Amino acid sequence: MARNGELRRQILEQARSLLLDEGYAQVSMRKIAAAVGCTPTSIYLYFDSKDALFHSLVEEGMGRLHEQLAVVVERHADPEEQFCRLCRSYLEFGLENPEFYEIMFLLHPEQLQRFPTDKYRKARRNLQLFADILTEVRGTEPDFDPLLGATVVWSLLHGAISLQLAKRVDARLATSDFIDQVVEHAVRMLQL
Amino acid sequence: MARNGELRRQILEQARSLLLDEGYAQVSMRKIAAAVGCTPTSIYLYFDSKDALFHSLVEEGMGRLHEQLAVVVERHADPEEQFCRLCRSYLEFGLENPEFYEIMFLLHPEQLQRFPTDKYRKARRNLQLFADILTEVRGTEPDFDPLLGATVVWSLLHGAISLQLAKRVDARLATSDFIDQVVEHAVRMLQL
Amino acid sequence: MARNGELRRQILEQARSLLLDEGYAQVSMRKIAAAVGCTPTSIYLYFDSKDALFHSLVEEGMGRLHEQLAVVVERHADPEEQFCRLCRSYLEFGLENPEFYEIMFLLHPEQLQRFPTDKYRKARRNLQLFADILTEVRGTEPDFDPLLGATVVWSLLHGAISLQLAKRVDARLATSDFIDQVVEHAVRMLQL
Amino acid sequence: MARNGELRRQILEQARSLLLDEGYAQVSMRKIAAAVGCTPTSIYLYFDSKDALFHSLVEEGMGRLHEQLAVVVERHADPEEQFCRLCRSYLEFGLENPEFYEIMFLLHPEQLQRFPTDKYRKARRNLQLFADILTEVRGTEPDFDPLLGATVVWSLLHGAISLQLAKRVDARLATSDFIDQVVEHAVRMLQL
């Protein structure tokens, strides 16, 4: 019907769109096909299975996130500035790409089975960006583990995104205030 | 076959167990019935629907968590001690009752539909325990919002549990170190 | 719970009520029990099966209809007056007791299985009331069969009720006009 | 397995056949599939739902009936002859296509839900055929309403078919005599 890979692109796009609109449990091959305007069968020309399709989305999301974070690190010299912006950028990614964030970090491993473990290693590169700055700033402290510190910060950011996406943050709190406060608290990891 | 409510108890138990093993999407009435050793029909003697069954689990979990946290607050006088123990207790609950934690906080509201909104208000009581201590310690600061601070701490704790349950924390980090570090970082919320 | 037969009476009453409100297909033993305020099991104390319950209703309806029609015949002397009133009374019964009429005459025999055939003979007594008058008026005509004539009249009345109950009569027609016209046409059977 | 639309045709056919044998309430997707020799799933390739399937039958029946009646009107010039044949043709359709007649006119609207209202308008075209002749013959009478008269005739024909299909007509009456008598009585509507 279209140029090489055009349909593949559309499938991924509609899958993401459905994911955003209806949640993972409601996304089926049929619905994706209907949204794209092709047959369910056609999807199997480009993806081995439903899992494989979603793995592609995970991979794409991982790439986008890393790219977005890497740019931040490049653009700023001051470690604290870098760290602060890294946090904001991560939060921003999660809140503005809920469908990516959901399949990347919120879906149970059991739901998204058979995901090649090595692809999750890409996720670690992102964590390393945080750890690197922590090493730079607090690396000399004998009892400080940068990887551990980065994981704690990640927990905070991830928790904030999760609660926000699940709409469990009290409606009286302004989102921007919440984000500011999260970032402010995350940055404290740079302090002794 | 069973004494009063015995089957009901077994259903809840197996539902929780399946939830833990396979994730919400994989839990079906049929599987629960098979695990319990009864007919799917029998489940409907005790629960109006699948949703109702899971709502019962949510409610039970909410009750357990609140009880566990309330005890902590009663037993300790020093605010910082209270706060620290609250954090530990919350983490402990999440990590030791993953199936409860999942349905309570990880499931999307859309997946668990029609949940009586007022039952979620119970969840807020837990958040209030954190907020109360923050008010006690930092209430005089003009620009400090205890509810906001408590939500940030909650994000950290929730994120830590989520990542741990999803097995996304680097295996090289000892869980006890991770928890210590999370609590230590959370407690910083008490400082100016 | 109550005096002898009291519950039995309530069951029949609620069954009829449900029949009227929701139609035969929607009436279940459970719903009847819920409406009465007893257990589904209790219904089986008074009726052998769902069929038996409905057969009782059919029987009751047959009795009521016959009583209503018999009164008409007794009260009037003039054959034409009798016939006219019989028709009106039959139409009235059908339109004012739709739940009885439905189980008595509209339900498929397959749906209401195992109905003792002899009970349907009661229905013939009603037809005979019409036939008797026809015999009285036109009995001398050589080619006139009163039973046949009565059945034709019955068809008209039954059809009118059926279409009305199924809401298939054009809404622009006033019900009273429709009934008048049906009776007027039925009465023509008395004429040569 | 089957040629284009072949399975669809078989599904409709078996659905009709089951309808005839067991009545609407007893017809299930599973039974239809079993009768056809395919999977219940396959039915959903051709019909969106059980309702949709039966709506197709209704529509087909409406078309057939109208076609059959329209031919009668075209073929005869004399109004009385037309009317007489219309009645016979309607009766014939009902008695020879009981399964069509049942879903078209005997099923309660509640049982066959969500039927596009405009399709019932087709049914009115049939009624209009009767009304047109009545207008032609008795249109000048001031107190005669052709639509009302047609509805009365329809009641008679419909009632006759209903009783016959439900096997409630006395077995001693020959069907052909019954039909003759019904038609004869219907035709009286043409007289003053």
Place this chain on the structure above:
DNA sequence: AATGAATGAGGCTTCATTCAT
């Protein structure tokens, strides 16, 4: 006189997937 507990059968429908074309 009534119930609580339980069930086997079956209701409609959707799913991911395959295979021949």
Place this chain on the structure above:
DNA sequence: AATGAATGAAGCCTCATTCAT
């Protein structure tokens, strides 16, 4: 490059009914 036809498994849920108490 794409599809039309088909399926087996499974989803939630309701049914009439039985049996021990």
